[in-house]
Amino acid sequence: MAFNLESSNVATRENRIGSITGYIGSLSDLANQSKCGTLKGCSRCFSQSSSCLSTCALNQLSAIRDVAIIHHGPAGCSVAGANAYYLDKVMARKRGVTTSTVYVGTDMNENDTIFGSAESLRKIILEVNRRYSPKAIFVSSSCATGIIGEDIDSIVDDVKTEIDVPIVAVHCEGFKSRIWATGFDISDHAVLSSIVKPPKQKRNTINFKNFYESARPEIIEMFKNFDLEPIFLYCNSTVEELSRLSESLATTCICGTLGNYLGNGLEEKYGVPYIRTINPLGIAGFEAWLREIGRVTGREAAVEKYIEEQRAVYLPQIEEIKKELKGLRAVLGMGPGYTFEVSRVLNELGIEVVWALAWHYDKKYENGDVPPSMQYLLENDVDFEASVADQQNYEVMNILNQYQPDLYLSRHPGSTVWAIKNGTPAVYVADEYMIFGYKHTLEFAQSVLDSIHNRSFEKNLARRVKLPYTDWWYQQNVDKFLEEAKTNGKVVG
Ligand code: SF4
Known part of the structure; x- marks a missing residue:
């Protein structure tokens, strides 16, 4: 895509990259339709929230x-x-x-x-x-x-x-x-067009787009192994730091939905390579991401040494905990930058994804490619039922009621709380680094196990809460909703 930084306006995700907010079907169908260009968003006649x-x-x-x-x-x-x-x-x-x-x-x-x-x-x-x-x-x-x-x-x-x-x-x-993530692109466009300056010299820095930099100290330590210094964006950034983003060796991000516009913009305008891999969540994601950083910045040997050391520490522990997670069934509801990445991690941990909801879906990124998370799932023959719904909780509740999963995972409290009130154990994947690298993948697996082992909070809350979703309501809608899902991929309102 050609970036026009002369104009202060940026087109919406719907218009620019064909993103959608309505779909029901399967992961493979969603990806295949994205690839061949036939994917069209379904519209709702009712919207609960946005x-x-x-x-x-x-x-x-x-x-x-x-x-x-x-x-x-x-x-x-x-x-x-x-x-x-x-x-x-x-x-x-x-x-x-x-x-x-x-x-x-x-x-x-x-x-x-x-x-x-x-x-x-x-x-x-x-x-x-x-x-x-x-x-x-x-x-x-x-x-x-x-x-x-x-x-x-x-x-x-x-x-x-x-x-x-x-x-x-x-x-x-x-x-x-209708896609609030268009706001991320709008902020990136403002920074690119008004603050970032052409490079004067290259520096050993790597631009790292994230939300709240909670893992900042450990990531700085990790990058020291490769003689790289991360610049975290935009939380606590200075204008001076931003003005020099074009001098970095590469740009990466914790979430493709968040970082895609800036990464592609810096690459197109200033030749700063954008790391296009699955995200550094879980083992496969972390290793693919690190190796690509190593390749792009010429630090392959140092990266391989680091991977070997970390594997020795964490893989045996992760393998051990996987034995207890095997066979669990999960439903997810997150932004697309996380839904299809966390699905992959759950798969790695032996947890079956029975349904994944994404709050919107970008069928292609700025460079024209299908998002790497989707590509990875398809190449590895992972498939499950999937829908795209901009945080329509009545759809989440229908799915939970029908599938009765062991676990619901969401990155948004307004969605997680409904599952808990429904009595479904839920993990609120609030922090963007909650599944980052080996260490946090292990901690994430332990959190999942904790929520499965101790269900008393959800059980007690569900017993005391009167939900607007009654048994009668579920009986009216569930079949219609799911039948529609399996036949023609249309959303019912
Ligand atoms: S809050 Fe947003 S959607 Fe509501 S009126 Fe203001 S700009 Fe429009």
């Missing part, structure tokens, strides 16, 4: 240290700023750094939505710059500004002469995409 992509985009940007986010929209849109502000401060404290990032809402009112508020926005930008002296300014749109056609680009261009730090319009009207 999220606004601006939360994804602006949470990413506000995690950068000492910047200003100006969210141009009604107060209801910028309420997301409260969570972002809190999280940014906690993450900075955890890392032992400080951040003066500010998140400002412009509080558009009725008058503004009728007559526009370009002049107010101009004044707010200048005042934010005067008062907080941020290192970069991101001016975001919203549904309201999108609908009235507020010309944020012109306002930003206009104030550039009065502001001497990077300033960029961030187009994240919530209505433009």
Whole structure:
């Protein structure tokens, strides 16, 4: 895909790479349809829940240290700023750094939505710059500004002469995409187009896109074995660090959904290789990922030595615990960057995946390839029933009720909690590094075992909670829902 960094706008995932939010069928069918180009998203006549992509985009940007986010929209849109502000401060404290990032809402009112508020926005930008002296300014749109056609680009261009730090319009009207991960691309586009500069010199650094850098110390230690220094993005990044991303030897990420746009953009614009392997979760993922980093950066021997040492420590322990996991049956509900990776890890551990839900599905990435996680499952003859649903919990509940798995795994608390109330043991795969490398794969296997061995919490909670999903309701819908799944892959609402 050609990246147009001259434009502040980025097309949605649906339009750019044909991503979908509705499908029911099997993994192999999903992948085959992706490959031959026939995959089309099914639409729902009912939607239980979803999220606004601006939360994804602006949470990413506000995690950068000492910047200003100006969210141009009604107060209801910028309420997301409260969570972002809190999280940014906690993450900075955890890392032992400080951040003066500010998140400002412009509080558009009725008058503004009728007559526009370009002049107010101009004044707010200048005042934010005067008062907080941020290192970069991101001016975001919203549904309201999108609908009235507020010309944020012109306002930003206009104030550039009065502001001497990077300033960029961030187009994240919530209505433009049903896929909130489009927000990740929007934030990457803003960083690529306004902050990243052409390289002056190459450095022994590797760009590492992640969420909250919880495994930062151990990853820094690991990369020392290969004389590489990771630069974690964007949580606690500085604008200066970001300006030099083009000088790194490679870009990688903990999740393809999160890192795909930045990785491909840096490769296309500045020749920084993007590591395209399955993710470093589980043993196969970790080894494939490390070996590719070794190949791209010319450090194969050091990588092989590290793998050999780590295998000796962890593989016997993982093999031992697999004996207890064998035969368990699991259902998953996660973003696609994790659903098909965690499915692979479960398979490695001997756990049968009976159904995997992805909150959306990218049939191809920016470079035109089917996501590596999907490719890997197909090449290794792994198949299971799969659906794509943007966190429609009524579908999750139907599946749990029908399949009665030993375990439900989700990366979102709003989904995990329903399984627990239903009495299904659940593992909340919250931390992005929870299955990273050998050590965390072992810990993950132990967590699964703990949830299976002690089911009293789920049992007690289920006994005391009255769910809106009654037996009558399940009887009305389950057959219809699953029959449809097996016949023509359509979603029923
Ligand atoms: S941008 Fe649109 S979808 Fe997002 S919070 Fe505002 S009104 Fe809602």
